[in-house]
Amino acid sequence: MARFRVELSSPLPASESWNRILDLRAHDRVIPLTRITEGMVPAAELRPGSRFVARTGAGPLAFDDVMVVDTVTPPRAGEPGRARIHKExxxxxxxxxxxxxxxxxxxxxxxxxxxxxxxxxxxxxxxxAGASRAAYGWALRRLLSAS
Incomplete structure (x- = not known):
């Protein structure tokens, strides 16, 4: 098991950053070789128990990244938003x-x-961890800059 963290500053309000990162419909547009094949919803529709699948790769080298939302609390009234998702x-x-x-x-x-x-x-x-940090950092920056 490897652990990594990506920390970013965004000029966007917290609610907009949240919506862009968790809008699963945007992941297909900005993350190369990845398609959401199940559960492609906007951030506002994610609930505990929501399941989504990202198919990553090409041809026989592709695999399904199955994820389930454990908790999801969007930012509100000056309070931070928090989400926990597990991969299964x-x-x-x-x-x-x-x-x-x-x-x-x-x-x-x-x-x-x-x-x-x-x-x-x-x-x-x-x-x-290093390779994942670089890849996820790149993807998060693209999600935050997508319009």
Whole structure:
């Protein structure tokens, strides 16, 4: 299991940052080689128990990343939003904790993830965490800048 964190500042209000990150319909447009094949909904429709599947890869090298929402509390009235999602696929397991807080006119975003990729030994955890941090950071920046 590898753990990593991505922290970003956004000029967007917390509610807009939240909506962009958790709008599963946008993931198809901004994340290469990934398509939401089940549960493609906007952030406002996510509830505890919501299940969604991201198919990542190409041809025979593709796999399903199955995720289930544990908790989801959008930011409101100056309070941060928090979501917890767990991954229960056969290739990728782990959990995600998203935190989006107001910061002046903008917001602060924190994405913390525990990730285990089947077939990757624990000894390569630092490599897995570094590569995942870079990929997720890139994707989060694109989601926050998408219009």
């Amino acid at each position: 696929g056969t290739m990728i397991r782990g959990s995600i904790e998203l935190w989006v807080a107001p910061d002046g006119a903008g917001s602060q975003v924190s994405w913390t993830q525990d990730i285990h990729v089947r077939g990757v030994p624990r000894a390569l955890g630092r490599l897995t």
